[in-house]
Amino acid sequence: QSVLTQPPSVSGAPGQRVTISCTGSSSNIGAGYDVQWYQQLPGTAPKLLIFLNSNRPSGVPDRFSGSKSGTSASLTITGLQAEDEADYYCQSYDSSLSGVWVFGGGTKLTVL
């Protein structure tokens, strides 16, 4: 059972927009801690996609955007492409016994 809750799967057709949610609690996202998003392509290590809620590292297309509100965060991908098919994980900090870094359970994005 992950501390942060994500939908197990989402899907969309090429060109469409999809949003992945990440729900936390008052000890992590709701406490004001920042959210990161990672993309994990099949058989590879996770790659930082969004940091500090809404910032993109150099090289990440602006099709990827992040936001945070209350105890939740969201990753939005616009103009969906086949190469976006991957697992996506949210991550934050938790001030309770859950630990320092906490992850979501991951969301499998399927491009139809």
Next chain:
Amino acid sequence: QITLKESGPTLVEPTQTLTLTCTFSGFSLKTIGVGVGWIRQPPGKALEWLALIYWNDDKAYSPSLKSRLTITKDTSRNQVVLRMTNMDPVDTATYYCAHSVGSGGDYWGQGTLVTVSS
């Protein structure tokens, strides 16, 4: 550029102690604000954070695994070592190390698969 690489045994027997080494380049663990974390991922499952060590030698551990984990650093060799005692088949996973300057890992190693089996 920043790179990290995990190394260690690919197979350990139940009850043994696992020792993994993260060798990095492109940054120093003497720099204020820098940390290195360990994260694992069982086959087909989600990421799980294990431990984190900071430039000032502060350490943090996953509460559920704290009694089994030890993280140390060797700044002269640019290495971070994770020890996990009393290994069990459920600990079979790919183990990653990651560089951090804030709330998460911005650079990750390629990971190393550790199988626990007799």
